[in-house]
Amino acid sequence: MTTRIDACFAELAKQGRSAFVTFLMAGDPDPATSLSIIKALPKAGADIIEIGMPFTDPMADGPSIQAAGLRALKAGMTLKKTLEMVRGFRKDDNATPLVLMGYYNPIYIYGVDKFLADAKAAGVDGLIIVDLPPEEDTELCIPAMKAGLNFIRLATPTTDDKRLPAVLANTSGFVYYVSIAGITGGAAADSNVVGEAVARIKRHTKLPVCVGFGIRTPDAARAIAQKANGAVVGTALVDALHASLDGEGRATPKTVGAVADLASALAQGVKGAKQAAE
């Protein structure tokens, strides 16, 4: 079965370039603005869109994404509304891969089977669930594979060669390499170190490897895109969104444009990079 993610990477391979992957929190700063932003992203150059599912206790996220989640929750965002947002996006775009990223509890409470069915029907392509390591694959990963959704696993600097096969075993779509041991929005990784890590992962899998955490500028995105199959940017986009809000944390006429403009600049960075030889 070819998924939207597989098709996307196949097309990028033809073009000889890496993917620009964006992350934003669903419902930040409110559901309507959030939908307008993600609708604007493909035009701005995003190849794959990650959408955060807001959670009160995002243990692996830094202050920016944590605050984005709380803004969304305050604006009434729920998992159900996140799936509605995906449906809204799919009305106009049936090609751009959409990946939901978040923590397990809201899905567990929604009900795993119902969530997978609803997510698939809404047009979700993949899931990244930060607090589900391979040791807990029976919870969601294996049911997601059966439901036809990619379960994208995180590999990190602490994932050594001995552990990598376990991490990659049920991974599909792409591998998300977390370039630093740390939280989102933390220090930037050295692109040479990242390059070595990507090469190491590629010795174990044919899947594309995208790299995230610590990428904030077009130059940094270009450097990473030269070493990996994709560069993921989250915190910088969330910060641009936050900077456009009014004093009460509400969207302004500038909000959608502020995010789209930064996304365009980052996309230029990624697209200016020639991908390293496979």
Added chain:
Amino acid sequence: MNPNLPNSFRTGPDERGHFGIFGGRFVAETLMPLILDLEKAYADAKADPAFQAEMNGYLKNYVGRPSPLYFAERLTEHLGGAKIYFKREELNHTGSHKVNNVLGQIMVARRMGKKRIIAETGAGQHGVATATLCARFGLDCVVYMGAVDVERQQPNVIRMEMLGARVVPVQSGSRTLKDAMNDALRDWVTNVHDTFYCIGTVAGPHPYPMMVRDFQSVIGDETRTQMQEIEGRLPDSLIACIGGGSNAMGLFHPFLDDPSIEIFGVEAAGHGLTQLHAASIAGGRPGVLHGNRTYLLMDEDGQIQDAHSISAGLDYPGIGPEHSWLHETGRVTYLSATDEEALEAFQLLSRLEGIIPALEPAHAIAKVLELAPKRPKDHLMVVNLSGRGDKDVPQVGDILKGRKK
């Protein structure tokens, strides 16, 4: 009672860290290799007689164990029912049961070659115990504490700083224990190469709930021996307060397979179970947070709700996974006591026995006031007096002063 009861309540968790459906290892990939290393290091330590011998030496000469099992004669007379015994964990060095677990974990951390210790704390008792043992063994210590708790538990903040620890006030979320745990996990993810996370209760990813329980089981093991010595038989009932539930698990675990013994855990009902509270079993349902599946306070969308208790140590929206399992199997009965009931018990115990308890065990005492009069005079009841009230004296003093006005 569940029809599929196990033959033993003491064999958990399974090799994947599960107590029934509870427990597990729900953490970011960055932490998994370290958690697997810890599991191995703990298994090695447990099997090493030298580790046990060294630990027993510190328990005796540094912590001050065994803690006494004290017959509370005046409280018993006052209530006119069961014979009430206190397991005096508040007499331990640092003033609570927390030191038992911290000693064990710090010794494991030393075996693993870790030089930097992080911890989260609510009331500050776990933070003080961690700061104390880090001082004793020359380790760097960082303690995450909700900003609200930093305010209401000043004496313990001062103690931690005197012991050389850095106390980080956590400003996110509800600024209490839950948020301190989130920030401790963020620190750990960031500094995984040299840092050991010393968790303060029987929660978190496997092997923590098991490891902390094992270190705290010294409470119940001693109680068994002491009650045999004093009364020539086992107790009839056990009572302990529960936030995460480590003092309770330590008392309960060695008695779980003695079916004649009634066991009660007491959660914090705060302003009442229909209002703000911290009673995860009475008012929550199973979910996944902080590395384990357990009973949690949350809304219908799976978002974690803020807990409330007068006691910072009980102010947590979850409970250790083994307690969730003991609740579902029916082996332990979980009750709850309000802020007001705990305050009354706090004052009664101070006046009748000359023991100022921490607000945490005052919740257990509150239920003793209900249960003991209904039991016969030959019923032996053990209450875990998990901590002393020094840290709560300013807070309770302010509340009582406010009422006199």
